[in-house]
Amino acid sequence: MSKPTHAPVLARRQILAGSATALAAVGMGSFSQAARAQAAAPAASAAPVAAAGVKPLPPYAAWKDASALIQHSSNTLETKRSAFGMGLITPSEQLYVRNNLPAPNASILEDRDAWQVSVEGVKSPRSLSLRELKTLGVETVTMVLQCSGNGRGFFPSKPSGTPWTVGAAGNVVWTGVPVRQVVDLLGGVLPGNNFMTGTGGEVLPAGIDPKTIVVERSLPAHAMAEAMLAWEMNGQPIPLAHGGPLRLIVPGYQGVNQIKYVKRLAFTAQESDAKIMAHGYRISPPGSKADPSQPSVLEMVVKSWINSPLAERPGVAGPVQIQGVAFGGLHGIKRVEVSVDGGKTWRDARLVGPDMGKYAWRQFALAAKLGAGSHTLVSRATDTAGNVQPEQRMENVGGYNNNSWADHAVSVTLA
Numbered sequence: 001m002s003k004p005t006h007a008p009v010l011a012r013r014q015i016l017a018g019s020a021t022a023l024a025a026v027g028m029g030s031f032s033q034a035a036r037a038q039a040a041a042p043a044a045s046a047a048p049v050a051a052a053g054v055k056p057l058p059p060y061a062a063w064k065d066a067s068a069l070i071q072h073s074s075n076t077l078e079t080k081r082s083a084f085g086m087g088l089i090t091p092s093e094q095l096y097v098r099n100n101l102p103a104p105n106a107s108i109l110e111d112r113d114a115w116q117v118s119v120e121g122v123k124s125p126r127s128l129s130l131r132e133l134k135t136l137g138v139e140t141v142t143m144v145l146q147c148s149g150n151g152r153g154f155f156p157s158k159p160s161g162t163p164w165t166v167g168a169a170g171n172v173v174w175t176g177v178p179v180r181q182v183v184d185l186l187g188g189v190l191p192g193n194n195f196m197t198g199t200g201g202e203v204l205p206a207g208i209d210p211k212t213i214v215v216e217r218s219l220p221a222h223a224m225a226e227a228m229l230a231w232e233m234n235g236q237p238i239p240l241a242h243g244g245p246l247r248l249i250v251p252g253y254q255g256v257n258q259i260k261y262v263k264r265l266a267f268t269a270q271e272s273d274a275k276i277m278a279h280g281y282r283i284s285p286p287g288s289k290a291d292p293s294q295p296s297v298l299e300m301v302v303k304s305w306i307n308s309p310l311a312e313r314p315g316v317a318g319p320v321q322i323q324g325v326a327f328g329g330l331h332g333i334k335r336v337e338v339s340v341d342g343g344k345t346w347r348d349a350r351l352v353g354p355d356m357g358k359y360a361w362r363q364f365a366l367a368a369k370l371g372a373g374s375h376t377l378v379s380r381a382t383d384t385a386g387n388v389q390p391e392q393r394m395e396n397v398g399g400y401n402n403n404s405w406a407d408h409a410v411s412v413t414l415a
Contacts, residue, residue, distance in 0.1 A: 109245055
């Protein structure tokens with residue numbers, strides 16, 4: 001895994017202008033009725049009524065579309081590959097869920113503006129309410145939210161953890177205040193504090209050492225340049241399932257670093273010694289045990305996959321539009337190639353739809369003519385820094401960071 005790179009500080013006004021234009025272009029001025037419903041009732045008190053053959057969702061996520069999700073457990077819901085469709089923004093009711101701990105009681109959303117986050121490691125440390133944060137600034141960014149284990153299900157070694165394929169990811173619009181503006185208000189980061197450490201507000205079980213279970217992650221302090229404390233997701237207050245009322249958002253980084261229910265943001269001289277940081281989410285070589293000397297799961301890597309056509313929706317021989325999504329983590333997407341013969345030959349696909357910024361995913365499409373029989377379809381992305389999606393996965397114990405184009409291939413049989 002590459003060392004963290006210093007992402008340039010972007011002109012946020014340009015991002016805002018581009019995002020606003022793109023949102024207008026795709027008709028995102030308002031979101032679905034289901035998304036509005038989750039804002040009004042983010043946690044159901046009773047189990048939802050599921051369609052025939054569909055497992056009911058857990059109460060905190062009862063507002064989601066069960067038919068679009070694979071329920072691995074009460075804390076892990078995956079978007080079906082077939083549910084991504086052709087839209088640019090992932091609807092909230094179809095977005096995956098990955099919780100390291102059970103969600104807090106929905107009562108924390110009764111007065112969202114009263115939520116407090118303490119900011120430490122700055123010249124004038126203090127706690128700020130969400131109400132106060134909203135007076136400091138507001139910006140919007142569209143970015144890929146992805147679990148670091150997305151693609152784990154393709155590892156033949158069957159790593160422990162949820163066997164995600166492609167559905168632990170989504171393209172999401174976040175609104176909040178930039179962390180750098182909060183830090184500036186408080187006098188700046190104290191010298192020597194090289195890490196930005198976020199701590200989640202989940203309720204911890206009694207009688208257990210908090211460090212063994214708390215969700216607390218440290219990132220290089222320069223990640224502050226693009227980070228935000230967000231209170232809206234896809235145009236609505238962030239629901240409980242996704243970290244409301246307040247979530248730390250760090251564009252370009254894997255989902256475990258996007259701290260839900262954030263209650264503490266500390267600039268520290270050392271990485272957190274919490275288990276989830278010191279030993280969890282480490283890129284451990286096969287046969288080894290995780291330890292702090294190994295690379296941590298931080299930035300996302302260049303990746304793409306095809307969402308249509310799929311085996312479960314077979315078509316007929318003839319013209320077809322091969323469609324999918326691509327993203328580059330800290331970099332935008334420059335090129336996507338598609339192969340209809342398992343990677344033997346490649347053709348350039350078109351990047352379609354609006355460009356919503358380097359942290360968002362790009363849609364791609366290739367018009368092809370496929371004959372009757374079986375075809376192996378794959379995509380390969382290149383980001384603006386020149387990184388090319390590799391053929392093979394990086395083997396590791398946890399099944400993290402799988403961006404292998406071979407693993408993400410789809411096989412279709414046309415009549």
